[in-house]
Amino acid sequence: MNEAPVKIVPRSSEGGATAGGQPGRKLQIQVLRHNPQRQGSVPHWQSYQLEEADGMTLFIALNEIHEKLDPSLQFDFVCRAGICGSCAMVIDGRPGLACKTLTKNLGTTITLAPLPFFELIGDLSVNTGKWMRQMSERLHGWLEMKDKNPDIGRIEQTMDPALAEHIYELDRCVECGCCVAACGTARMREDFVGAVGINRVARFRLDPRDARSDADWYDLIGNDDGVFGCMSLLACHDLCPKDLPLQTQIAYLRRAMVRQGLG
Ligand code: SF4
Ligand code: F3S
Ligand code: FES
Numbered sequence: 001m002n003e004a005p006v007k008i009v010p011r012s013s014e015g016g017a018t019a020g021g022q023p024g025r026k027l028q029i030q031v032l033r034h035n036p037q038r039q040g041s042v043p044h045w046q047s048y049q050l051e052e053a054d055g056m057t058l059f060i061a062l063n064e065i066h067e068k069l070d071p072s073l074q075f076d077f078v079c080r081a082g083i084c085g086s087c088a089m090v091i092d093g094r095p096g097l098a099c100k101t102l103t104k105n106l107g108t109t110i111t112l113a114p115l116p117f118f119e120l121i122g123d124l125s126v127n128t129g130k131w132m133r134q135m136s137e138r139l140h141g142w143l144e145m146k147d148k149n150p151d152i153g154r155i156e157q158t159m160d161p162a163l164a165e166h167i168y169e170l171d172r173c174v175e176c177g178c179c180v181a182a183c184g185t186a187r188m189r190e191d192f193v194g195a196v197g198i199n200r201v202a203r204f205r206l207d208p209r210d211a212r213s214d215a216d217w218y219d220l221i222g223n224d225d226g227v228f229g230c231m232s233l234l235a236c237h238d239l240c241p242k243d244l245p246l247q248t249q250i251a252y253l254r255r256a257m258v259r260q261g262l263g
Contacts, residue, residue: 025052025108029061031073032113035122058098058112059087074123082241085174088115088181089124095178097241115181128177135193139220141200146211163206170203170249172242179236179246191225195236195246198227202249214260222261227254
């Protein structure tokens, strides 16, 4: 099931062809269901009908289905505000966050499928956390301090506000997995770190407190599972729900790693 094709629609089409969003539209929500934990379960589409409410998101619609029609339907939500990244799924062929998707911006028939590539837990629930943790452990996706024995009583050192802003921009990743689910390279290379991994490296490479040099970064991502595996397909950039500048970061890091490799 993880091989299900993902149709990519450019980011510019967001909020495009809509059907008006009038309260009272009858929605047909088709969900790709499968529970790998249950013996004999086979992937199949199941249809649910409900009436659209004003301001309805897919989070609200799925909860209504869960409460009124089918308590067995599995899906993930935590924050309902585009912050935790747990509600990512394939919405009408395009990875996105269900809690940030208004039904009024979709047609009356909506298809929902789990993110491909990640381990399926059941129905629309996938284990992005397991993949993200493995990626982070491989990349040491945390601050490796220059000062190994920091004096915690010392007054905090300030950081240039523009640099802090730049780091913060990359830190906005919510690890939803949309970029990985949409990436052709990730489908072909199981160990590809994805745009989310490359973005993580870009974030710590910027940080003046981090001890690692470009030679260290090259050891981690100067290969086909890192920046040189990326084929610049850019679905990651088009689909990132946090609008992270992934295209720029990938291109910038690739140039830096080429320089490092040649040097
Ligand atoms: Fe999600 Fe964007 Fe982070 Fe990828 S880079 S995991 S699409 S927030
Ligand atoms: Fe994949 Fe994005 Fe590169 S979609 S191939 S990581 S540009
Ligand atoms: Fe947290 Fe959607 S529920 S991002």
